[in-house]
Structure formats: C-alpha cells, structure tokens
Amino acid sequence: MNIGIFTDTYFPQVSGVATSIKTLKDQLEKDGHQVYIFTTTDPHVDKATYEKNIFRFSSIPFISFTDRRIAVRGMIQAYQIAKKLNLDIIHTQTEFSMGIIGKFVAKFLRIPCVHTYHTMYEDYLHYVAKGKLLRPVHVKDATLAFCHNMSGVVAPSKKVLDTLVRYGVKSPIRIIPTGININKFATQSDFDLRKYLGVDKDAPVLLSVSRLAYEKNIKELINCMPTILADKPLTQLVIVGDGPAGDDLKKQVDDMKLNANVKFVGEINNDEVYKYYRDADLFVSTSNSESQGLTYIEAMAAGVKVVVASSPYTEDLLSDKALGMTFSNKDGYVSSVLEYLNQTKAKPDQSKEELRQTKLHEISSENFANRIVAFYKSAQLDFNKEFSDDNGISD
Numbered sequence: 330m331n332i333g334i335f336t337d338t339y340f341p342q343v344s345g346v347a348t349s350i351k352t353l354k355d356q357l358e359k360d361g362h363q364v365y366i367f368t369t370t371d372p373h374v375d376k377a378t379y380e381k382n383i384f385r386f387s388s389i390p391f392i393s394f395t396d397r398r399i400a401v402r403g404m405i406q407a408y409q410i411a412k413k414l415n416l417d418i419i420h421t422q423t424e425f426s427m428g429i430i431g432k433f434v435a436k437f438l439r440i441p442c443v444h445t446y447h448t449m450y451e452d453y454l455h456y457v458a459k460g461k462l463l464r465p466v467h468v469k470d471a472t473l474a475f476c477h478n479m480s481g482v483v484a485p486s487k488k489v490l491d492t493l494v495r496y497g498v499k500s501p502i503r504i505i506p507t508g509i510n511i512n513k514f515a516t517q518s519d520f521d522l523r524k525y526l527g528v529d530k531d532a533p534v535l536l537s538v539s540r541l542a543y544e545k546n547i548k549e550l551i552n553c554m555p556t557i558l559a560d561k562p563l564t565q566l567v568i569v570g571d572g573p574a575g576d577d578l579k580k581q582v583d584d585m586k587l588n589a590n591v592k593f594v595g596e597i598n599n600d601e602v603y604k605y606y607r608d609a610d611l612f613v614s615t616s617n618s619e620s621q622g623l624t625y626i627e628a629m630a631a632g633v634k635v636v637v638a639s640s641p642y643t644e645d646l647l648s649d650k651a652l653g654m655t656f657s658n659k660d661g662y663v664s665s666v667l668e669y670l671n672q673t674k675a676k677p678d679q680s681k682e683e684l685r686q687t688k689l690h691e692i693s694s695e696n697f698a699n700r701i702v703a704f705y706k707s708a709q710l711d712f713n714k715e716f717s718d719d720n721g722i723s724d
C-alpha cells in the first residue's frame with residue numbers, strides 16, 4: 330500500500346506521538362509498504378536536508394505550546410504531492426493543521442482517511458489562556474467536527490474509545506494500542522547508570538521517563554520520596570525528560586532538600602533511552618493524563634517492572650505482579666514501590682516469563698502494524714462500497 334501519514338509532530342521532536350508514528354512507519358516499510366510523512370518544518374532540521382519520503386510544510390510554534398508546531402500553508406502543495414505518489418489511504422495523526430490538510434487531500438483524491446486520536450485534550454486546556462478560554466465542551470465539539478466523515482478512528486486505549494463515544498463520534502472506532510520495537514529495548518548495554526550519576530552501586534533506582542509537563546504529575550513522585558527514603562535511604566529517583574514544568578520541579582527538589590536523591594538528566598535521545606530503562610529497578614509514574622502510556626510498555630520490554638496510576642488500560646496491561654502494579658492514591662504508590670524494592674532475588678518463574686512474552690507480543694511493533702493494516706483494508710472496503718452506492722455503481 331502507498332500510505333500518507335499527516336502529522337504536526339515528527340522527529341526530531343520528542344513526544345509519544347512522534348515515537349508512535351516512527352514505529353509505525355518503520356514497521357510498515359519493513360512489511361513492504363510505502364510510507365510518506367507529511368509534517369511541519371522544524372528548527373532543528375535544515376531546510377536543505379534531504380529526508381527520504383518526508384515532506385515538510387512551513388510552520389510556526391503552536392500558541393502556549395511552543396515546542397510543538399502548526400503548519401501555516403501547504404494544502405495545495407500537499408494535494409499535488411499526494412496525487413503524484415498515488416496514495417491508497419491517508420492516516421492523520423493530529424486534529425490540527427496537518428490533520429486538516431490530510432482530510433482535504435483525501436477528499437479530493439477520493440481515498441479513505443483514518444485518524445488516530447492520541448491526546449486527551451481535556452487534560453491540556455490549561456495551556457491556552459491558563460484554562461480560562463477553552464472548556465471541555467469545546468474539545469468535544471472540535472473532536473466531533475474533525476472525526477466527522479472519517480473512514481475510521483484508531484483509539485490507542487479503551488480510555489480513548491470511551492471518550493470518543495461519550496463525545497458522540499459516529500465513525501468506526503477500533504482500539505489499537507501503539508506498539509514498540511521490542512528488540513531495541515531488550516538490547517544489552519555497557520552503560521552504568523549509577524556510576525554515571527555518582528551514586529552507590531547498590532542504590533535502588535526509580536525511573537521516570539516523561540515530558541516535564543504539569544499534567545504528568547511528576548511533583549507527586551517527588552512528594553513521595555521522603556516516605557520511600559525512610560525505608561530505603563539510598564533510593565534514587567531519576568527523571569528523564571524536559572519541558573515547561575522543569576524549573577518548578579527542580580525548585581521543589583531544592584525546597585524539599587532532595588537533591589542527593591532526585592536526579593534530572595534532561596532529554597535523552599530516543600535511541601539511547603533503553604539504557605536507562607535497563608539499569609533501573611522500577612519504572613514509576615503518577616500521571617493520570619495518558620491516553621495509553623508508551624513509556625510503560627517500553628519499560629516492560631526492557632524487563633523492568635512498573636508502578637503506575639490505575640486505569641482500565643493499566644489494569645489490563647499489568648495483569649500480574651510479575652509485570653507491575655497499579656495504585657489509586659499516594660499510600661498505594663509508596664507501598665507498591667517498597668514491596669518491589671524489598672523483594673529478594675528469586676529464581677525466575679517460567680510461567681511468569683511466558684506471560685511476559687505474551688504481553689510483549691501484544692505490544693510489539695509487528696502486531697501494531699498488522700492491526701493497523703487490517704483497519705486500513707476494512708476502511709478501504711467500506712469507503713469503496715459507500716462511493717459505489719453514492720454514484721449508483723453496482724456489481
């Protein structure tokens with residue numbers, strides 16, 4: 330298939346959406362499909378740089394979210410490019426500029442358009458006029474308008490599906506969790522995180538990998554550290570990532586006098602982050618804003634247990650303590666972390682390893698791409714039938 334992916338965010342931008350798209354693109358190409366990325370310009374990519382099968386359109390920083398971009402023109406240009414490429418289907422990954430352009434191109438090429446709804450926007454309203462301008466009803470109306478007449482909508486989790494149904498989206502919706510390259514996170518490394526941090530070689534390491542944004546609730550991880558340290562005084566909380574909440578989080582650490590036990594290592598290249606997962610004892614998150622949680626499954630692929638907030642998605646994902654635990658309050662988080670840190674090394678349970686391998690298959694990039702392609706083909710069949718019916722064409 331010739332597939333056009335339209336997105337406002339793509340590498341070198343760092344985000345779960347960019348990672349999801351890159352994973353899908355790589356796997357689809359590995360499976361023999363042609364994939365073309367239509368995205369925004371990026372200040373870190375020179376305009377003269379040649380990027381195979383990637384087309385960038387003039388853009389500006391997004392209001393109140395300046396590390397993300399929005400295209401300011403390119404609708405006609407995108408149509409002309411897509412027509413020459415003879416696209417079979419368009420897959421939009423944003424409800425904003427490039428998503429709108431993608432819908433336009435699909436309409437005039439008379440090909441199906443499917444969409445992945447990545448972001449729970451109700452958790453991000455504070456970025457626009459400090460939450461005083463937009464309300465949840467505006468998110469609902471905008472979502473309904475964008476998803477209208479879509480050939481299909483991909484929901485990465487049941488949480489997203491339930492939200493779209495609540496909004497009243499009528500297009501066919503299918504839950505397809507984003508997958509990851511399992512092999513990359515299983516790779517061995519000589520990296521020594523404790524030596525890099527200059528801490529005791531036996532120090533327990535809790536790892537957070539996330540954009541440093543307020544909705545990620547990283548402040549709660551820091552708030553819980555004194556209770557954890559009372560039981561495990563050598564514990565280190567390692568925070569990987571960057572973002573608008575960074576300065577406030579560092580000030581919080583200073584105020585709580587936790588600098589010896591909370592380390593900020595900044596943004597890590599996507600190709601290097603597996604090293605941090607593999608050297609951690611636990612992956613932790615107190616975020617309630619995730620539509621899926623790619624970092625959770627990255628940690629699992631690296632063989633690290635996770636302790637994350639309870640949701641329908643995480644309850645299904647972490648069906649056994651051999652994989653991880655969920656919590657619903659601060660005490661639950663602390664007790665789960667300490668339960669794992671106080672465990673003695675035991676002989677591996679083969680049945681638990683089989684469970685883990687089953688979960689890894691479910692979250693693999695191969696399974697992800699196969700399910701997406703199946704959805705593409707279903708959307709094509711429905712689209713062609715509807716087009717035939719509308720034009721009075723019969724077999």
